[in-house]
Amino acid sequence: MKGRNMTRWRDPAKDPRQEPKSNLITAQGAERLRGILDHLSRVKRPALSTKVGEAAALGDRSENADYTYNKKELNRVIARIRYLTKRLDELQVVDRLPADTDKIFFGAFVSLEDDDGEALDIRIVGHDEIDTDKRWISVDAPMAKALLGKEVDDEITVQTPTGEAFYTVADVRYANP
The missing domain is CATH 3.10.50.30 (Transcription elongation factor, GreA/GreB, C-terminal domain)
Structure with a gap:
């Protein structure tokens, strides 16, 4: 997913150096995150699970680069799914124009x-x-x-x-x- 500029969320309560971030998102941004989550859940994760299973069936996993790579990639995808699911629950979607469109507000x-x-x-x-x-x-x-x-x-x-x-x-x- 080249061009993606999303950053990793860190809980400000656990990292005092991290300033709290607002939980606002535009409707288009929320839809984009839902699309990424859907793709990871329905396409990427099942495909990687299949590859891991096929590589595991070949035998010795300690010397099986295909198994090791796909297992790491699967774990990365699972972590991303977990993060996006949690983040989407926390976000407040701003899906309307402000009352005064002459002034600068979110969006x-x-x-x-x-x-x-x-x-x-x-x-x-x-x-x-x-x-x-x-x-x-x-x-x-x-x-x-x-x-x-x-x-x-x-x-x-x-x-x-x-x-x-x-x-x-x-x-x-x-x-x-």
């Missing part, structure tokens, strides 16, 4: 302009939907936190690794859920 597509007039288009999504190629950022990211509640022509300041960055909100729009 917004935002066009920004920096001091040099360079444009930056981003979307504010849930932690499980981050996609750097599409410029979809987490609602928990500093940029998103600075943008929430703002509207067109508002200015924001964001702390970056190279110093402060200043942006002006050029446009706010939402996809129809």
